[in-house]
Amino acid sequence: MLPPKEFLRKIKPFNLLKEEELEKIVGELEVEAYEEGEEIIKRGENSNYVYFVYSGVVGVYENGELIDRFSRGEIFGLTHNPQRVAVAEEDTICYLIKKDVFMDIMEKNKLFSDFFKSFEEKRFSRIPDLFREEEITDRLFLTRVGELISKKPVVCSPYTSIRDAAIKMELNGVGSIVVVDDNLKPLGILTSKDFRTFIIYGKSHQEKVSAYMTSPVVAVDYSTPVFEAHLELLKRGINHLVVTENGKVRGVITANDILTLFEPTTSLIVLYRKLKKAKSLEEIKNTFKNLTKSISSLVMRGMHFYDLSNILTEIYDYLVVKVIEMEKERFEREWGKLPSFAWVHMGSSARKEQVIATDQDNAIVHEGDGEGLSQFAESVNNALDYVGIPKCRGGYMAMNWCKSVEEWKSVFSEWFIKLTPDNLRFLSVFLDLRVIYGDEKLCKELIEHIKREHTSQSLRYLAYDATIAEPPLGLFGLRMKKEIDLKMNGIYPIVNGVRVLALEHGLIEVTNTRERLEELKEAHVMDADLAESLKETYEFLQDLRLRLQAKEVVEGKKADNVIKVSEIDRIEAFVLKEGFKVIKKFQNFLKGHYSIERGL
Structure with a gap:
């Protein structure tokens, strides 16, 4: 067993303490061993200690229901709740830190205090910044x-x-x-x-x-x-x-x-100019590959998802429009003029929330019979795949989804009425719509139709879909999970749940998840604290996902959304658990709001 001082020095957030502060904690530290089933904090007890788990697992219960688990390197007992009981779920050793000493240090050490305040206020995206060696002062988006x-x-x-x-x-x-x-x-x-x-x-x-x-x-x-x-x-x-x-x-x-604020290899401006000057798909492909590497370097330096998504959207939009225009010019030269159409993006691109590993989600809305547009769409989808934006494995691409405004209206009406699993899946994809190129009026007409046609029953089914995948809250205490799909377990429930609320309140034109949450909060659709916590959780999950993908790109691997629990930082694991609690609370809100518990 390591001496307490050396052990604490290696653990976040104690690594934020000055030497004399660490000495003060260790000087009055106590060590206690608890047998499995032993109560550490009893009901109604206001403990004089903050507990730091050295080994074992502690469960916290309220009215007999398990509400949290803490394992090695985690802290509990900082706040008092007379209804809660802390129990050793296996043989456990804890360091007991005197609460008055702990609070005194929090008052004097701003970073240490900010760590706990960020947890209390659910400002999850702020927490990893406290520990970055390069510190936030040299970050591109905070320098003036x-x-x-x-x-x-x-x-x-x-x-x-x-x-x-x-x-x-x-x-x-x-x-x-x-x-x-x-x-x-x-x-x-x-x-x-x-x-x-x-x-x-x-x-x-x-x-x-x-x-x-x-x-x-x-x-x-x-x-x-x-x-x-x-x-x-x-x-x-x-x-x-x-x-x-x-x-x-x-x-x-x-x-x-x-x-000068970037790593030497990171030169987005130069590469963006090259993209603008590109005259062939081959040039676009090579430039886009280097742009992806540069973006990965920015992520590794600590740029956050919300900041980076603006740049990513700008690059992806420009690239797609450039490919569309190149293919349109070639197609019309060979086959004649194309009818009026709108090239529409769905999914993360529609929400302006692209990450490094993104694929194609697009469709065409056109006037009349749309002669030639399906073949044109196929040429664009193939070209985008060639330059580095892979085809959607689910087939949600313009080459398969090219319809007139009236056809699209009929399709949406059918989806809203016949709530089959396939139709619900289609709705979850196509309800995020943003025009990238062409006649915006065509898409606007379709969106107005969607606002009129959705039903209360379709809202319930869509809300239910957002609550199916429950977050794995037990994984840290029980070590039940080795891997987590951040997209399926965290990002999807937020995106899908926020989307259905936006649909209900006529906010389909607002596609960005954060902006939708702001609108829903302003309209008093959901509690302001829950909305803010969801925004923070969403950013943290996307940040974690971006860093995972950036690391994989730098290492020459294929980027995905699956993270190994054993490879993430202890603090990130702790924040992830807190974020999952927020998602669970949001899912419970959806169940109550749409009466899902009573059955569909």
């Missing part, structure tokens, strides 16, 4: 653009000559000059690219910069997170961003400035 400014802004008026602007840039060693008015408000920017335009088309060095500057200028506020600036660069395909404060120019940052 103002921190990247290394030089005072080099500016000129719109009436400055091209020659004088060039001299000023050369003297200051910069690659751009900001064109401003008398109040230092940016009017435009002149870069080396603009000088090339002048060399080709210019007449005299005395021409004014206003004739060649890029205007209006793309500017961001001094306090903007670098993550947002990074996304702006990606969207616009530009190199420079003007930084302002109170409307006045403070400096200029470039793509290279932002890339």
Whole structure:
């Protein structure tokens, strides 16, 4: 048995303590052994200790019902509940930490205190950040653009000559000059690219910069997170961003400035530009493969799911649209003009919640007879599979699901009336709809039909589907599970449950799970605390899933959703258990809301 100090030092969250704080805990530490079946905390007892399990398993019961289990490295007894009893479920050894000593250290050590507060407030996504060695201060999405400014802004008026602007840039060693008015408000920017335009088309060095500057200028506020600036660069395909404060120019940052925050191999901006310039499917395939590796590097550095999903959505959307346009041009050149249609995404892509291991979930909504669209859809599905977005194993792709608006209306009406297992599965896939390309009015017409056609019975069946897969709450205390499918056991129950509530309250156009939860909370459909806890649980599960997939990509393996319990961090295991409790509470809410317990 390791000495208490050495044992605690290796265990989170005690590794957050300073040496003197650890000494204080160990100095008044007690060790107790409990036989199987022995009560550790009795009913009504307000213990003076916080219990740390060194070995064995402890069950916590309330009114005779098991509500939690704790095993090696876990803490219980921090809060008092007179209705609860703690019992050794096998021979168990606990460290007993005096509660007044524990609380005193919590007051003085912010990280240690934040750990327990995050649990209490169900802010699960915050907890892993407390233990990252690189710390959150160097993370791309928390750094402010103002921190990247290394030089005072080099500016000129719109009436400055091209020659004088060039001299000023050369003297200051910069690659751009900001064109401003008398109040230092940016009017435009002149870069080396603009000088090339002048060399080709210019007449005299005395021409004014206003004739060649890029205007209006793309500017961001001094306090903007670098993550947002990074996304702006990606969207616009530009190199420079003007930084302002109170409307006045403070400096200029470039793509290279932002890339200094990345690992050397991570260069999303460069790769995104390559994707935009790609002229063939082969070029797209090679670039997308490198983009996946870069995204994996970002995940390994600690970027969260909600932050990363914006970038992923931007990349995936652009890639899909580019492939559609390339295939459409080729198809129409060979077979003639295609009728009006909307290319629609379902699933995680529709919800803007893609992860690294994503496949195709798409469909076509068209007008008229849609002549040629099925063949066109097949060519797009094949092309997307070739460049790196694999085909859906369930066949939910436009090549199989290409219908007119009226046909789609009939299909949805049938699904809502005939609630067979197949039809329920179809609804769980197709109720997340987002137009990626084409005529949005076609999809909007279909969504209005869905709002009118769904029935109370269909809502009950869909809600039941969200409660079937119960989270494996007993796995940590009993060690019953070696592997967990994060998608099936955690993510699906949240997505499917939130979706049915959104359908009931006419929120189908809102596709993102987090945004749906916000809308449901605002509409008082569900308790605010439950909604917030679900958001945190969902982000934590997606973060864990992303890190799993990123690790597999870096190691050259096929990314999936199955995580080995023995390979995850003890704190992550603890948070996962707490998250499963939230999911179970949500499922109980759904059962009550839709009267599922009474039968279907």
